[in-house]
Amino acid sequence: MDPIKVGLLGFGTVGSGTFTVLRRNQEEIKRRAGRGIEVARIAVRNPAKAIAALGDAAGSVQVGDDFNSVVDDPSIGIVAEMIGGTGIARELVLRAIASGKHVVTANKALLAVHGTEIFAAARAKGVMVAFEAAVAGGIPIIKALREGLTANRIQCIAGIINGTTNYILSEMRERGLDFATALKGAQAHGYAEADPTFDIEGIDAAHKLTIMSAIAFGVPVQFDRAYIEGISKLAGIDIKYAEDLGYRIKLLGITRRTERGIELRVHPTLISAKRLLANVEGAMNAVEVHGDAVGATLYYGKGAGAEPTASAVVADLVDVTRLHTADPEHRVPHLAFQPQSLSDTPILPIDEVTSGYYLRLRVADVTGVLADITRILADAGISIDALLQKESEQIADNGETDIVIITHETLEKNVNAAIACIEALETVVSRVTKLRIEALN
Amino acid sequence: MDPIKVGLLGFGTVGSGTFTVLRRNQEEIKRRAGRGIEVARIAVRNPAKAIAALGDAAGSVQVGDDFNSVVDDPSIGIVAEMIGGTGIARELVLRAIASGKHVVTANKALLAVHGTEIFAAARAKGVMVAFEAAVAGGIPIIKALREGLTANRIQCIAGIINGTTNYILSEMRERGLDFATALKGAQAHGYAEADPTFDIEGIDAAHKLTIMSAIAFGVPVQFDRAYIEGISKLAGIDIKYAEDLGYRIKLLGITRRTERGIELRVHPTLISAKRLLANVEGAMNAVEVHGDAVGATLYYGKGAGAEPTASAVVADLVDVTRLHTADPEHRVPHLAFQPQSLSDTPILPIDEVTSGYYLRLRVADVTGVLADITRILADAGISIDALLQKESEQIADNGETDIVIITHETLEKNVNAAIACIEALETVVSRVTKLRIEALN
Numbered sequence: 001m002d003p004i005k006v007g008l009l010g011f012g013t014v015g016s017g018t019f020t021v022l023r024r025n026q027e028e029i030k031r032r033a034g035r036g037i038e039v040a041r042i043a044v045r046n047p048a049k050a051i052a053a054l055g056d057a058a059g060s061v062q063v064g065d066d067f068n069s070v071v072d073d074p075s076i077g078i079v080a081e082m083i084g085g086t087g088i089a090r091e092l093v094l095r096a097i098a099s100g101k102h103v104v105t106a107n108k109a110l111l112a113v114h115g116t117e118i119f120a121a122a123r124a125k126g127v128m129v130a131f132e133a134a135v136a137g138g139i140p141i142i143k144a145l146r147e148g149l150t151a152n153r154i155q156c157i158a159g160i161i162n163g164t165t166n167y168i169l170s171e172m173r174e175r176g177l178d179f180a181t182a183l184k185g186a187q188a189h190g191y192a193e194a195d196p197t198f199d200i201e202g203i204d205a206a207h208k209l210t211i212m213s214a215i216a217f218g219v220p221v222q223f224d225r226a227y228i229e230g231i232s233k234l235a236g237i238d239i240k241y242a243e244d245l246g247y248r249i250k251l252l253g254i255t256r257r258t259e260r261g262i263e264l265r266v267h268p269t270l271i272s273a274k275r276l277l278a279n280v281e282g283a284m285n286a287v288e289v290h291g292d293a294v295g296a297t298l299y300y301g302k303g304a305g306a307e308p309t310a311s312a313v314v315a316d317l318v319d320v321t322r323l324h325t326a327d328p329e330h331r332v333p334h335l336a337f338q339p340q341s342l343s344d345t346p347i348l349p350i351d352e353v354t355s356g357y358y359l360r361l362r363v364a365d366v367t368g369v370l371a372d373i374t375r376i377l378a379d380a381g382i383s384i385d386a387l388l389q390k391e392s393e394q395i396a397d398n399g400e401t402d403i404v405i406i407t408h409e410t411l412e413k414n415v416n417a418a419i420a421c422i423e424a425l426e427t428v429v430s431r432v433t434k435l436r437i438e439a440l441n
Numbered sequence: 442m443d444p445i446k447v448g449l450l451g452f453g454t455v456g457s458g459t460f461t462v463l464r465r466n467q468e469e470i471k472r473r474a475g476r477g478i479e480v481a482r483i484a485v486r487n488p489a490k491a492i493a494a495l496g497d498a499a500g501s502v503q504v505g506d507d508f509n510s511v512v513d514d515p516s517i518g519i520v521a522e523m524i525g526g527t528g529i530a531r532e533l534v535l536r537a538i539a540s541g542k543h544v545v546t547a548n549k550a551l552l553a554v555h556g557t558e559i560f561a562a563a564r565a566k567g568v569m570v571a572f573e574a575a576v577a578g579g580i581p582i583i584k585a586l587r588e589g590l591t592a593n594r595i596q597c598i599a600g601i602i603n604g605t606t607n608y609i610l611s612e613m614r615e616r617g618l619d620f621a622t623a624l625k626g627a628q629a630h631g632y633a634e635a636d637p638t639f640d641i642e643g644i645d646a647a648h649k650l651t652i653m654s655a656i657a658f659g660v661p662v663q664f665d666r667a668y669i670e671g672i673s674k675l676a677g678i679d680i681k682y683a684e685d686l687g688y689r690i691k692l693l694g695i696t697r698r699t700e701r702g703i704e705l706r707v708h709p710t711l712i713s714a715k716r717l718l719a720n721v722e723g724a725m726n727a728v729e730v731h732g733d734a735v736g737a738t739l740y741y742g743k744g745a746g747a748e749p750t751a752s753a754v755v756a757d758l759v760d761v762t763r764l765h766t767a768d769p770e771h772r773v774p775h776l777a778f779q780p781q782s783l784s785d786t787p788i789l790p791i792d793e794v795t796s797g798y799y800l801r802l803r804v805a806d807v808t809g810v811l812a813d814i815t816r817i818l819a820d821a822g823i824s825i826d827a828l829l830q831k832e833s834e835q836i837a838d839n840g841e842t843d844i845v846i847i848t849h850e851t852l853e854k855n856v857n858a859a860i861a862c863i864e865a866l867e868t869v870v871s872r873v874t875k876l877r878i879e880a881l882n
Contacts, residue, residue, distance in 0.1 A: 017734075024733075025593065029592065031779060032778050132589070139738055140738075143588060147581070147584060147759075148756055149752065149756065151752040151753075151755030151756050152466065276721075280717075291579075292465075292748075293748040293755070294742060294748070295579070295749055297741060298741040300717060302738075311734040312592075314734070315588065318588075319591075322771055327766075330763055331763075341471075
């Protein structure tokens, strides 16, 4: 059988990684897929640069800057969208679908924001849209959620799904750096972009979490409902205090099914240092999934980079190659659940989320301050799991001292109300820093 | 569409777990699979006991002791073999295939030993034989290897794939127990069977490793070529010395592609305590897979138990339900590679394997003994990475002392030859205890 022909849109990190892996492992891939898979055309803004990068391989592929002509080319069976973003990428994906092409994409933003539109279009045309590379790079987490755990009523997912922020947090903890210094180091090492906003403010993680949440619980993608808090305001002192209390701080994406709705939130989170997830360091990713039958499972690997991401793109190309001539009803539904079976379970606003909390505040070291604070918490029905008052040697010259409180699980809005009361105390001389704690059960 | 009907053979831990999970999550599973999946018949040696165990659910299913009549029943679409072993299970699986049934099995021994025969029969009849539950219980590792990592030339797999032995090793290390005491505790807690041979001698792990090796490298299952060494002879002192040197001892299944052949071996192994894999404790399983594109990935979860194993069985039932009416060529090949593309790369005998080594021996504390030993190693071309001589307080009254040597990577047969020379020294008063070290790269 002739190889199936792929049209690559974009030739940046992921696009060129995909080309390299497909070419290097073509024999092994063919032994698995039963059919060759080859990149026949590449559309890219700067063809000359791509041709230079291709080197010896340039002769095997047609490179140009006309994206539409690749998408429309009847000899192309699969369009691999490696451009990113929600502008031209959306138009090209929809155009590819309209012309009956199967699509493979690594574009988390596109699917988290426009997934409903794209999957509906794909269904109407009977084509596949595969997106393993959109979440956690080379870790086959989409396949695990959509196919490997189908027996389960999935209860919750908690993941380290942004390598940039995990690298920064590891550096802050291990080397005692503040955020700005750690960010500069991450940029120098190529782990953070010149404009790091998408990563450090949690937006990238929220895109990925939105996709996993839809697949896990059978709900539409609803990125606009996600609660998102990044790490740019995280203080080094909180990483240290957390460690003193047996916790590590990770930027987690958490999505959980509760009786009142679905939690969908990204924020810095304290987790017990004993958990495997807490020990995922540097730019690595890991996703912990809890199912009612399987219990806890965890998936770990590289979440970014040319070849790890290409690993997921090519796995999707193999899946599409195997299944593209099969009856669409035999395929796994895009969002894991049959489209007519999606649920309208609401996404919970952050105020309605239940969590444990870490509260840090600075107080004047006068009699009765602790009694006032604990009274406020008790009146709000919030019970205290641990309390850390820094010892006298650490008290500032002005007699002020830090207090750290770990609470049991409680409703976010109750904690916020209590914090407002605490901040109104005259003896409390700082705002209250609030971080969430995840027990992972 | 009517539900697809499953015939369960056997109603022990996994069979009853499968029934429970399918029943409890039937709505969720149907939302995913697009079709109901129901257990219509159960064949079991003692139907009365099964009916009692079924309780209220007994009315929904036909229970009997005639295994053949379930396998032959034309209304049954999928036979789920939950008997285990290589006797009657093999006959029933082949009979099911011959009558055109798809098969789901958790039977690692059957596939590791008779896989070639069974997969050939299934191919000839165009039916699926799915076996996610055969390796690492609820962790979807078969799917990850067969589908999630298809882009990669897989380089090596190292796994904790037997929960019983991992539990025993955790207890030995954490509580300083000897093997016999830890085994008794494992039996008391239900983590080890009354006859624990299959687990503690590494046979169960070797069955699972054999299956993963075939899928990873595209070779036939060759259980008879596996090197197998269990933990029953492991001394507590080696766990302690290993820990002093920064290692933990795990029973690992290791399979690796080398230029000279494929390694396929199960034995107690030292791994750096810093690795995630070293921190998998208790009865949990984890598999680390290295691919040339993706790098290292790790998969963690419960490797045994009724519902974790049922999670994998039901995932297979969903896969078969989706794909059973599709053209067989669209399915993933049983052993991940197209059957005509299997490789005849040989399995390396253990003598030809390269590894680091931990050597422990007892010597008379006389001048020159260390010089003699290090001279023997140097003459054999074996370089020393670390050497631990217990200090005087730990020397026995008779002046004897333990020496522990960590070597760099070298050929097993060279180490064996050097050990023979060391044991022939008059100053060496014990046999040499040899354990392998895995760098996981």
